[in-house]
Amino acid sequence: MSFLSTRRKASRIMLELDDVHLGKLLKSLRTTMRSGAIASTDLRVSQIADFLKGRDWDRHTFHLGVLAHFLADTPVPSKWAEQQPDNATALVLHAWSELFRARATGNSEGVSRARTNCLRAADLAPLDPTPWIVLLTVSRLERYRTADTFYVWNEILLRDRWNREAYLSMMRYLSPDEAGSRLQVLEFVDSLRSRMPVNAPCAATELTSQVLHYQSIRARGGVEGLMARNYWKDIHVTAALDHASRHWTQPSFLSHAAALADLNTLAYALTSADRPREARPVFRAIGGAVTSWPWQFEGDPLSAFQRAQSRAEASR
Template sequence: MGFLSSRRKRARIAPELDDQELGRLLKSLRSTSRTGTIATTDLCVAQISRFLDQGGSDWDRRTHRISVLAEFLAASQLPRSWAARQPDNATALVLHAWAQVVHARAREDRGGTVGAAESCLRAAELAPGDPTPWVALLKVARWERWRQPQVFGVWNEVLARDRWNREAYMSMLAYLAPEEAGSRLQILEFVDALGARMPANAPCAATELTAQVHQYHAILGRGGYEALVARTHWNQGMAAHALDRVAHSWAQPGFLRHARTVADLNLLAYALMAADRRADARAVFDAVGGIVTAWPWEAGGDPLTEFEQAQRRATVGM
């Protein structure tokens, strides 16, 4: 099988995942920024603008690309400069607001998102059918600790434009956690309501499994006897059900087609190995193709090391 092939690609972390066009853009931006010329910002803006405009109304792909670019550019002045130069460009405004949140979180700066909400709302006016201004505003709302009615109002605006937006569901999952503004009960209610009507291959299909991995990490974090028997989490109730429901279907070629499919496959491989379901994990590692996401592997240490060790364990005895 592919994961036993000597030609298997070396595991690597790639923020773009398997989006090769986005990967080429990131490489080009790195190269352009190193030139240090006066026109550097203009060249980068032109590249990004042209790239994001070609996606049309594929909101899932657009959200993924803006998310990756916001992370990539968070520490630079480029998003701010672009938004200042083109205040009526919705894409520039969204990228700037999103990058502000990423930068503020990295610095733990609660005041680092001044003007971000206004940028998102202006972008929403300029591009009324585009969900990404509202997805970005959801991130702003979480960081600025808006009240739940306000956050749910933003959430509903996203759903009105993109019913299964993965980034929005993950944001709400984090917001409703006890660590932010919710409770374990709210997480359960949120996941239960989603599962009742969500297509099995929707972009947000990993919401339930993500919630279970967070719960698993919480158990590990408590230490002591609970951490020693944490694996039993995956043999019980909702966790076992969540894993059983996706263990075989996700790895089937073409079943998941959204932009962050590889991230969801990483999540599944991690959960299957945590549950010691090595036989089920083998096909998932094959489907991952060596592209590693930092989370959830980083919970155990260096993500590449953790991934490679888990992949080797999955193949023992074959």
């Protein structure tokens, strides 16, 4: 994660966040896409296969998720899976890209293929949590029975105890928008808070749940929507914000791959809670790496980020 700086960097939406090597790969992939060369798909497959060889599960999950999003509208994931049907990483990338496409288009045709690929990948790479992480999203989309979803969840925990993507996915599954309730989310967060290391990759699960709840209150409109900012005055919500703003910008406190995404969430929460002065060091730690969520709730995410950043810098 970048260290605090008083110099403002030009902000932009950055899928790669501060991962320099991933950023170089995305830039190279964009170049080959624009070239239109017949062999460009094979070239991209080769580049991605070379890149995705690490076994740091936190960073590996992050890399796969970003690439699945980036390549969802291209033939690259399916091409790689066809070429190497016994490569677990290729199968997971294909499965995850299918899910991104299904959510973007509303067409669930690829979800069953994603399920098949995940199960095959899990057999091929029994220590790898990523087939199960993607399968957890499949279980949410296909409305698995609760027992089956928790079976998938437990398989993830056996392989990567504090995986950020998995905890955020499970928290959303337990929300009122899917298969649970607000009470179940709170119980899940309380249980996590009492057990996890304070700087674990999933450290932002509680704050993310609070931002989602705040946005859901605002979305209801009327008087309730207008009074949504009072949500941030709740003693438990305030405590979570206080802890995050006090610790997360300390050098090397957050070291997981998506730390800057979590800092975007913190900056948004502090701004929403009318605490712009406290948001100032968070924006400086973020630099220019903007994430679409949660800023997109306020309209264009980049513009919303820049407005909040300017407000924080001007606060006294």
